[in-house]
Amino acid sequence: MRCAVAHAGNDHRLGAQEAPPAIISLYPGQGFEAHVDSIIAGGALLGYKAEKKMQSTGCKASMAVEANSEDRNRTAPFPHCGNRFEFRAVGSSQNCSFPVMICNVVMAAGMAHLADQLATGKKLRDCVAEMYKTNRHVIFTGNGYSAEWPEEAKKSGLPNLNTTPKALATFNSAKNKAIFQKLKVYEADETDARAEVMYENYNTTLAIEAKTMIHMMETGILPACAKDLQKYTNCKALVGDREQVYGSIKAGTQKLKEVLSKVPHSIQEEATYYCDVVKPQMVALREVVDTTEGLLESGLYPYPTYETLLYSHHH
Structure with missing residues (x-):
């Protein structure tokens, strides 16, 4: 189940x-x-x-x-x-x-x-x-x-x-294959095929999400951060920790690229890698961007903010 x-x-x-x-x-x-x-x-x-x-x-x-x-x-x-x-x-x-x-x-x-x-x-x-x-x-x-x-x-x-990889690793177990065969639902190779389809779906989804995140960082978030920093050229006292936070986005994006380049080729190992390595890096990058949302000048953030998503119906 x-x-x-x-x-x-x-x-x-x-x-x-x-x-x-x-x-x-x-x-x-x-x-x-x-x-x-x-x-x-x-x-x-x-x-x-x-x-x-x-x-x-x-x-x-x-x-x-x-x-x-x-x-x-x-x-x-x-x-x-x-x-x-x-x-x-x-x-x-x-x-x-x-x-x-x-x-x-x-x-x-x-x-x-x-x-x-x-x-x-x-x-x-x-x-x-x-x-x-x-x-x-x-x-x-x-x-x-x-x-x-x-x-x-x-x-x-x-x-x-x-997690999905932990669950899918149990789907085509010998016990499940025996039940499917006894009830004439799946043959053994059909059970294996169903597991492979589910793995493929999971891996493809995570790959698309990770690559989309990189694209959003490089075409939206980082350019907005650069524009925001330019506004403080003549008033360094107001910059705060923006340079450090924005720099962390660049570093986090680069790290996400690096982990994506090392995805294993085995479909089961690939799923585990996406779950245990790629997803945590995406979460870490997302946390820094969440902080950035509260630093950028109003209107400069390139995507709908949490405030807009939650409270736009009040405006």
């Missing part, structure tokens, strides 16, 4: 603000979590009752409203939302067909395993209890944004594949 939402743009989003963390877990609600534990302990398979509750509006002039049976956890990748599960990790620019296909594969694999167990003569309750016990660690009803969750997930055996 993590691989299904792994791409360059979504790396910026997962784990930030309204997006779920990159650790894939399931939030069925505390009521159903207790029912799962009851089944594992030997309880009846049936018996869970999703009782809706009244939710206060916090306003004296209005009545309480009927809420879903379980509180929706917005920090979970897979929360239960009343009458459905919602997979919240899909990127906004992504075609949802691939994540939907993977969801269906997961469901089909689970049902196939259950059918295989029933075929041996085991009781349905016992088969379900065994599956719940095996997969109990994927349930998490806490705060996915907390600093403790990654450590807790690690202890539970849930992988924290927080």
Whole structure:
């Protein structure tokens, strides 16, 4: 499931603000979590009752409203939302067909395993209890944004594949190939091909972003910095640290060029290099340019400023 939402743009989003963390877990609600534990302990398979509750509006002039049976956890990748599960990790620019296909594969694999167990003569309750016990660690009803969750997930055996290269390295594993083949979704070489396509997409996106950044520095930011410095020719006392900051942009741009010239040729190594070497340099350069935005004379900055992007609708 993590691989299904792994791409360059979504790396910026997962784990930030309204997006779920990159650790894939399931939030069925505390009521159903207790029912799962009851089944594992030997309880009846049936018996869970999703009782809706009244939710206060916090306003004296209005009545309480009927809420879903379980509180929706917005920090979970897979929360239960009343009458459905919602997979919240899909990127906004992504075609949802691939994540939907993977969801269906997961469901089909689970049902196939259950059918295989029933075929041996085991009781349905016992088969379900065994599956719940095996997969109990994927349930998490806490705060996915907390600093403790990654450590807790690690202890539970849930992988924290927080970058696209880390995720894609697991896609064409022997286990995944076996599942795809069993369900007649992909042959082994087709699984490898899908992984290669995802790597290629990631590498191409990062290469375009890095080269675009260099172009923006050399044709927009640096010329603006030069014009700004000229204004202080006769008043050096007001220059401040502009020369140092603007010089850092030039040095950072040159360093970005240098790291781009050393990209490996292996597609998997290339993805890791873009993630671990190129992206950090882009972030470092961006931080200096952010500082520059507050130093340049109003109107001299060549691109829309943060202020314009955030508050232009007020003007």
